[in-house]
Each structure stands twice: as C-alpha cells, then as structure tokens.
Amino acid sequence: MEILTILGSPHDPAVSTILAHQLVKGARAAANRVTIFDAGHHPLAPVMMDADNHLLPGDAATEKLLDQMVAADLIVFATPMFYYGMSSQMKAVIDHMGERDPQLHGEKQAILVASAPHNDFDPLKSEFKAIFDHLGWKFAGQVLAGKGTTPKHLKFYPDLAYELGQSLK
Secondary structure (H helix, E strand, O other), rough: EEEEEEEEOOOOOEEEHHHHHHHHHHHHOOOEEEEEEEEOOOOOOOOOOOOOEEOOOOOOHHHHHHHHHHHHHHHEEEEEEEEOEOOOHHHHHHHHHHHHHHHOOOOOOOEEEEEEOOOHOOOHHHHHHHHHHHHOOOEEEEEEEEEOHHHOOOOHHHHHHHHHHHOOO
C-alpha cells in the first residue's frame, strides 16, 4: 500500500508528530511504502484565487504534495488541535486539496492522528469527517492523544499508533 503521512505541527518535539512516526514504523513493518511530508516545518503558502475566483496553482512543493496525495492509497493527517480545529499548517494543505478535488475523489483511505490538551476531539473529528465524506474516502482509524501536549504525557498512545500502522495492508 502507498501511504502518505502529512505532519501538521510546528512544535518540536510534537506529540502528533511522534505518534505519526510510530504509525509509520508500524506501517513499514507491514511492508507498506510510506512517504512523509512535514507541513509543520515546511508550510505551504496560503491558497490564492484569481479575479474569477478560481484557485491558482501552488508552488512546486505544493504541486508535488498534491501529486503524492493523488497517488496515495491512504493518507495520514497528523495535527495538534489548536482552538478546536487543525493547525494552520494542516489547514493550508487541506485548502490546496481543492486544486485536485476531482482527482482526489474515490477509493482512498484516511487516518487522523491528533493531540490536544483536553479530551474533546469532536470538533476536529467533525472537520475531518466532512472532508473524508466529501471525497468518498474510507475512515481507516485514528489515534487521539488527549490531555497530552508534551512527549512525557504520551503514555500508551505510541503503541496504539504503531499497532494501527502495522494493521494496514
């Protein structure tokens, strides 16, 4: 399986990134091919529109990421929860997906990996559910690390992430 993992945290170290890397280790152990794009540390430029309200193509890095998204069988979205939603870095990725909306529809799967200082992930889950439903993607799992904003708060979440990655075939 071709898996693309998109990291959306600007923190270093970041809980969502640590968990995503554990998921990647598990996925690679199950013989999947995994590509990682770090939008947290290499953010995409904001979406721009022309005078007729059409999306303008992104730069080379944006277009490469969109090509990888189209080619992937499964996409992992790893983000901290900031003010009840995804990080701005992840939101820029999501916004650019509109450039390839028709090509992204179909038989893909998606996983959400997130961290927050509380346990209320409902707003974030709803946001991603709407995106996945719009695209016709199958929701393949989640790792939601609540009440943990630093690596020392991770507890059992890395094992859950690894096991989820290892289950992907």
